[in-house]
Amino acid sequence: MKHKTVRIKTASGKMKIIILEERNNKEKVPGILWIHGGGYVTGMASMVYASVGRLLAKTYGGVVLSPGYRLAPIHPYPAALEDCYAALEYLFEHAEELGIDKEKIIVGGESAGGGLAAAVCLYARDQGKIRVRMQIPLYPMIDCFDTPSSIDNHGRVWNTRRNHFGWKAYLKDLYGRKDIPVYASAAREENYEGMPPCYTFVQDGEPFYQETLDYVEKLKRSGVKASVDVYHGDVHAFDLLTPWTKSVKAAREKLCKEYEKIIVEAPE
Numbered sequence: 001m002k003h004k005t006v007r008i009k010t011a012s013g014k015m016k017i018i019i020l021e022e023r024n025n026k027e028k029v030p031g032i033l034w035i036h037g038g039g040y041v042t043g044m045a046s047m048v049y050a051s052v053g054r055l056l057a058k059t060y061g062g063v064v065l066s067p068g069y070r071l072a073p074i075h076p077y078p079a080a081l082e083d084c085y086a087a088l089e090y091l092f093e094h095a096e097e098l099g100i101d102k103e104k105i106i107v108g109g110e111s112a113g114g115g116l117a118a119a120v121c122l123y124a125r126d127q128g129k130i131r132v133r134m135q136i137p138l139y140p141m142i143d144c145f146d147t148p149s150s151i152d153n154h155g156r157v158w159n160t161r162r163n164h165f166g167w168k169a170y171l172k173d174l175y176g177r178k179d180i181p182v183y184a185s186a187a188r189e190e191n192y193e194g195m196p197p198c199y200t201f202v203q204d205g206e207p208f209y210q211e212t213l214d215y216v217e218k219l220k221r222s223g224v225k226a227s228v229d230v231y232h233g234d235v236h237a238f239d240l241l242t243p244w245t246k247s248v249k250a251a252r253e254k255l256c257k258e259y260e261k262i263i264v265e266a267p268e
Contacts, residue, residue, distance in 0.1 A: 001020055001021065001022045001054070001057070001058055002020070002021040002022075003018065003019065003020045003021070004018075004019050005017070005018055005019070006019060008086065008087070008090050010082065010083055010086045011082060011086070012070065012079065012082070012083075015067060015068055015069065015070075015083050015086065015087070016045060016067075016068040017045065017065050017066065017067050017068065017087055017090070018045045018046060018048055018064075018065070018066040018068075019063065019064065019065055019066075019098070020048065020049075020053075020054055020057055020063070020064040020066075021057070021062075021063050021064075021098075021099075022057045022058050022061050022062060022063075023061055023099070024060070024061035026061045027099065028099055028100060028101040029057075029060075029061040029062045029063055029099060029100065029101060029104075030056075030057075030060070030061070030062045030063070030100070030101060030104035030105070030106055030133075030263055031062070031063050031065070031091045031092075031095060031098065031100035031101070031102075031104065031105045031106070032053050032056060032057060032062050032063065032064045032065070032105075032106045032107075032108065033064075033065050033067075033084070033087055033088050033091055033105070033106070033107045033108070033117075033120070034048050034051055034052075034053030034054075034064050034065070034066050034108055034109055034113070035066070035067065035069070035084055035107075035108070035109030035113035035114075035116045035117050035120070036048065036051075036066060036109065036110070036113045037109065037110040037111030037112045037113040037114070037141070037237060038071070038111070038112055038113075039111065039112050039141065039158070039162060039163075039165070039166030039169075040071065040072045040080060040112045040115075040141070040166050040167075040169060040170035041071055041072050041073065041165070041166055041169050041170070042071065043071070043112070043113070044068060045066040045067060045068035046066075047066070047110075047240075048064060048066035050240055050243075051066075051110065051240070052108065052110075052136065052138065052239065052252065052255060053066070053108055053109075055252060055256075056106075056255075056256070056259055059256060060259070060260075060263070060264055063091075063098050063099065063100050065087055065090070065091050067083055067084055067086075067087035069083035069084050069087075069116075070083055072166075072169035072170040072172075073169035073170075073172070076169065076170055076171065076172040077170050077171055077172070077174065077181075077183075077184045078181075078183065078184065080112075080116055080170070081116060081119050081120065081123065081183055081184070084116050084117075084119075084120050085120055085123055085124070088105075088107065088120055088124060088130060088132075089130070091105065092105065092129075092130045102131075103131075103133065103266075104133050104263055104266065105130065105131065105132050105133050106132070106133060106134045106135070106136065106259075106263065107120050107121055107124075107132050107134075107135050107136070107196075108134075108135065108136030108137065108138065109136075109137065109138065109140075110138045110139065110237055110239075110240065111138070111139060111140065111141050111158070111208070111236065111237055112140075112141040112166065112170075113138075114136075114137035114138050114139060114140030114141065114142065114200070115137065115140045115141040115142040115185070115186060117135055117136065117137040117140070118135065118137045118140055118142055118186035118215065119182075119183050119184070119185075119186045120132075121135045121195055121196055122182060122183060122186050122189060122192075122195065123183050125194045125195055131196075132196040133196055133197075133262065133263065133266070134196050134197050134198070134199070134259070134262045134263055135195070135196045135197070135198045136198070136199055136200065136255070136259075137198065137200050137215070138200050138201060138202075138239070139200070139201070139202040139203070139206060139208045139209075139212055139236065139237070140186075140200070140208060140211070140212060140215065141163070141166065141208060142185065142186050142187045142208070142211050142212075142215055143185060143187035143188075143211040143214070144167045144171060144175070144180055144184070144185035144187075144188075145185075145187075146160075147210040147211050147214070148210050149206070149207055149208070149209040149210035149211070150163055150207035150208065150210065150211065153206070153207040155205050155206045155207060155234035155235070155236060156234055156235050156236065157206075157235060157236040157237060157241065158206065158207055158208075158236035158237075159207060160207065163207050167185075170184070171184060171185075186215070187211055187214065187215060187218075189218075190218070191222055192218055192219045192222035192224055193222045193223055193224070194224075195219060195222070195224045196224075197224065197225040197226065197262050198215075198216065198219055198224065198225070198226040198227070199226070199227055199228075199255060199258040199259070199262075200212055200215075200216065200227075200228050200229075201228060201229040201230070201231065201239075201251045201254070201255065202228065202230060202231070203230070203231050203232065203233040203234060203235060203236075203238050203247075204230050204231070204232055204233070205232070205233055205234030206233070206234055206235065206236045206238075207236065208236070209230070212228055213228060213230075216228045227258065229251065229254055231247040231250070231251060232247070233247065238251075239251055239252065
């Protein structure tokens with residue numbers, strides 16, 4: 001798999017993007033914007049090398065863009081959203097140069113990256129300039145308010161205390177207010193009509209279990225094709241941290257099947 005690093009211009013300056021490429025003898029391949037996790041306060045673009053985004057491109061052919069977006073608390077909302085949408089614009093505007101099929105654009109990510117993926121899809125829908133074909137927000141950090149699974153969670157890797165810290169750092173003065181912008185916490189949106197089809201998975205003992213299920217249910221109520229698979233455990237980001245387990249192998253196999261239905265088998 002080929003890889004390179006570029007720096008693109010953004011409203012705030014320049015941002016590093018890692019680009020992975022697997023052609024599989026195809027002239028044009030899907031373009032995947034994959035957003036790393038880290039609670040909005042940590043993480044890096046190079047996490048893409050262990051991601052599902054890379055797996056999908058390696059298996060089916062694709063070009064993956066992983067943005068090194070600005071992090072809280074130094075850069076609170078809307079910095080990360082602005083950077084990730086700028087990366088999507090770069091993918092779209094340079095599709096010909098990158099050999100990307102504009103009809104097969106995917107946005108995904110893990111944890112906070114999943115929350116940003118949903119927010120980017122929401123923003124792209126409202127801007128009406130770029131059509132996202134599929135969203136893959138894995139166990140997304142998407143709801144800035146406590147849910148039944150995040151309010152008193154002592155799971156491994158991520159828990160209630162860390163969740164509150166991440167949201168406070170990201171939202172700053174907005175934290176705790178009822179009028180949180182939907183682009184800051186995509187769970188705040190009520191009408192998801194026009195959003196791209198969604199697939200995700202999550203473990204039942206981790207903080208984001210309920211908000212993941214709620215997001216999928218709201219999408220379905222808005223007429224959007226969406227589904228989620230639930231696995232037993234309390235390891236946040238289990239697919240990245242325990243890749244040797246049966247549940248991870250099953251989760252990735254199922255995700256690939258859903259990807260095939262929407263992207264691989266879609267008309268050229």
